[in-house]
Amino acid sequence: MDERTKLVQAAGIMERMARLNQELSQSNLRAADLLERTANATPSILQNAAQQTLGQFTSDIAKAVHNGLNQPLGDFNRHVTDSVNHINSITHGMMQSQEQMTAIIRKLRWLVIGVLATMLLAIVAGSSLFWHYRNVIADNQIEADLMRAYNQADVRLCDGRLCARVDRADKRYGDYVIVKPRPE
Structure with missing residues (x-):
């Protein structure tokens, strides 16, 4: 009933x-x-x-x-x-x-x-998930942009290091230049 x-x-x-x-x-x-x-x-x-x-x-x-x-x-x-x-x-x-x-x-x-109380709990849980996945999507967007740029770039390994093809006069590796690593 x-x-x-x-x-x-x-x-x-x-x-x-x-x-x-x-x-x-x-x-x-x-x-x-x-x-x-x-x-x-x-x-x-x-x-x-x-x-x-x-x-x-x-x-x-x-x-x-x-x-x-x-x-x-x-x-x-x-x-x-x-x-x-x-x-x-x-x-x-x-x-x-x-x-x-x-x-x-x-x-x-x-x-x-x-x-x-159940509705409030569902709203709180939904909001929490929304914010979490919003941040995950933002992080993945940055990584996707980086991967898109990487895929568009002409890169390869030169003696175990990453080299990129650039327009420069240094021709030690041919048209490729060693990419400078990030400072730690």
Whole structure:
């Protein structure tokens, strides 16, 4: 799988996580608003209802009302508990996805660093070889020019020494003159 595919997958995961996070946040806000309204309204409603009911009915009717409220409150508590459990499981999944994304990003970072280091090494090696062979070519050019001049000149050995044919009056070796050696 190439890096482009991994990046596209990573972007897709991040987009899904963002949508899920937004939906979760909206759900949390609605649940919190409902809880707050219920919590604020429940005591006064229950107190007023209890006072009126107790004032008007016997203790048996008050017990029936109390028992009637237990079931809706129990259902509400179960709904809140289920919502909290659902939120916790989604949050846990998002945290795992975030850890996976962090690991992928870390691996991609090391991959990019490795590729850049390899490219830098190749550039340095190429530059070094370029300069080396440039100098070798320059040296060989000098030698080639010398060999071309030597090949164009009329030279031979005279008693073990190099002689060249020149236009001079000294005719000891005929038209050839001994070449003076280099000083050491």
